[in-house]
Amino acid sequence: MTAVPVLSRPAWIKARAPVGEEYERLRAVMRDLGLHTVCEEARCPNIGDCWNRGTATFMILGDVCTRACGFCAVKTGLPRLPPDLREAARVAEAAARMGLRHAVITSVNRDDQRDGGAGVFAACIRQIRERVPGCTVEVLIPDFKGDAAALQVVIGAAPDVLNHNTETVPRLYRHVRPGARFERSLELLHRAKAAGLLTKSGIMVGLGEEPEEVRETVRRIREAGTDILTVGQYLRPSAHHLPIVRYYEPAEFAEIKRYAVGLGYRHVESGPLVRSSYHAEEQVSR
Numbered sequence: 001m002t003a004v005p006v007l008s009r010p011a012w013i014k015a016r017a018p019v020g021e022e023y024e025r026l027r028a029v030m031r032d033l034g035l036h037t038v039c040e041e042a043r044c045p046n047i048g049d050c051w052n053r054g055t056a057t058f059m060i061l062g063d064v065c066t067r068a069c070g071f072c073a074v075k076t077g078l079p080r081l082p083p084d085l086r087e088a089a090r091v092a093e094a095a096a097r098m099g100l101r102h103a104v105i106t107s108v109n110r111d112d113q114r115d116g117g118a119g120v121f122a123a124c125i126r127q128i129r130e131r132v133p134g135c136t137v138e139v140l141i142p143d144f145k146g147d148a149a150a151l152q153v154v155i156g157a158a159p160d161v162l163n164h165n166t167e168t169v170p171r172l173y174r175h176v177r178p179g180a181r182f183e184r185s186l187e188l189l190h191r192a193k194a195a196g197l198l199t200k201s202g203i204m205v206g207l208g209e210e211p212e213e214v215r216e217t218v219r220r221i222r223e224a225g226t227d228i229l230t231v232g233q234y235l236r237p238s239a240h241h242l243p244i245v246r247y248y249e250p251a252e253f254a255e256i257k258r259y260a261v262g263l264g265y266r267h268v269e270s271g272p273l274v275r276s277s278y279h280a281e282e283q284v285s286r
Contacts, residue, residue: 010247013233013272029097033090036063057104057140057277058091060124061117065108067179071167071204073237074108083113088123092131102160103128104277106140109179115153116144122157136160138200140276146184148191155195161228162192163200165276166221169213176207176242186224193225202230202276205256208245218260227266231256232274248272 030037036059059074061083068076095103105124110117118141125137138161144150154162166189170182185201193199201221205214221229231253236244250272257270 007244007247010249012250013235013247026098029094033094035087035090035094036060057106058094058124059106059108060087060091060120061107061110061113063108066111067109067177069167069177069179070242071176071207071234071237073241079108079110079112083110083117083120085120085123088120088127091124092127095128095132095135100132100135102136102138103132104138104140106276107142109142111145111179115150116142116147118144118147118150118153121154125154125157125159138163138277140165141188143180143184143188146181146187151188151191155192155197158197160198161200162197163202163228163276164188164192165202166217167203168207169203169209169217171213172207172209186220189221189224189226193227198228199224199226200228200230200276201226202232202274204232204234205248206234206244206246207242214256215259218256219263222260222263222265229260229265229268229270230274230276231260231268231270233272 029035037057062079062081063075064079065072065074065076066078091103091105105121107117107121121139121141125139128135128137137159139154139159140163141151141154143164164185166182166185167180168176173180173182189199189201203214203217203221209217218229218231233248233253234242234244236242253270253272253274257268260268260270
């Protein structure tokens with residue numbers, strides 16, 4: 001593959017520094033309860049903004065992912081420990097201490113587990129509802145290797161939002177998400193929507209996709225019944241990850257949003273620093 005030159009970060013890629021009283025309070029809660037957040041593990045650029053607004057995304061099932069996607073900063077390998085059956089109670093306790101009105105839960109891929117960790121997702125949904133009545137729950141789930149029974153375990157717990165990211169255009173899957181399949185992700189979204197759930201997905205841009213591929217991908221995600229879409233700029237976590245092919249300008253994100261809204265999405269977040277959980281609590285209320 002042809003080498004990609006290292007690009008200078010444009011002026012519009014600016015994130016709030018992770019400092020502040022609320023940021024420190026949330027970090028203390030997470031450490032006290034022995035929990036992980038995707039905000040930290042994936043080096044999300046919005047951690048300062050979100051944590052200072054009192055929102056965070058819990059990452060369950062450990063901090064080691066069984067897949068090795070070229071864009072992700074989360075550690076990869078074979079997890080040494082089985083899922084912690086007490087983790088759901090700690091997530092619910094954290095939600096209560098934080099006073100959350102909307103909780104977002106994601107995970108590493110656990111292809112080493114028979115159900116991919118679906119049971120722990122379901123337990124988190126139920127325990128948050130029991131511990132924090134009125135708190136809505138959004139789950140950002142892996143594809144469970146296409147296991148319909150595992151997906152049904154999560155659907156059966158009736159999350160308020162079921163999110164599954166498609167991440168990139170089909171042509172780049174082997175390069176960007178070697179352990180995943182675009183059609184498998186669309187089928188997951190379709191099944192969740194058929195079950196009556198509010199569904200959500202997200203993609204990154206800047207990995208070498210063509211504009212028409214972005215539009216086609218956004219269209220196919222919508223055709224799977226997806227209600228909410230997030231589109232953000234890929235930012236390289238380290239020199240060992242996939243290079244950034246180009247930075248999209250704010251006007252290009254605005255154009256993608258206009259196109260997506262025209263397809264019938266109920267809500268679209270599209271911008272350089274947009275990530276899966278960006279303004280998630282506002283999307284539910286809308």
